[in-house]
Amino acid sequence: MNDPTPEEIAEINARILALETEHRDMDKAIEHLTQTGYPDELGLKRLKKRKLTIKDEIARLKMTLMPDMPA
Template identity: 50%
Template sequence: MDDAQMEARLDLLRLEHRDLDTAIAALAATGVPDQLQTARLKKRKLRLRDEIAMIEDELIPDIIA
């Protein structure tokens, strides 16, 4: 995967991460939030965060001092 593809993937992951924030907030705002669904969304959000961090690490070159 070249840098442009990685940047595009990173943008999509960040968008999905923000969408999950919105979904979790909306689910919490309901009268009786679904704990199982909330846990699944949060778990997905954590996986996205890890993937985002991995791609960012690949895009930023290591600098040896």
């Protein structure tokens, strides 16, 4: 795999920042739902699943920024 260009690195970093913001927003939404008297269990499950997907995507993108290690 080739190393990303400076433009690709900038795009990846911007995507990571956007995903991190969305991940924090998911935290707030989950907290809000759990603090209400009648949490929407299905909605909570969907938010938590989306939050995990975002976390995985952030990790994947960060891995693309790491230089390849020789075997």
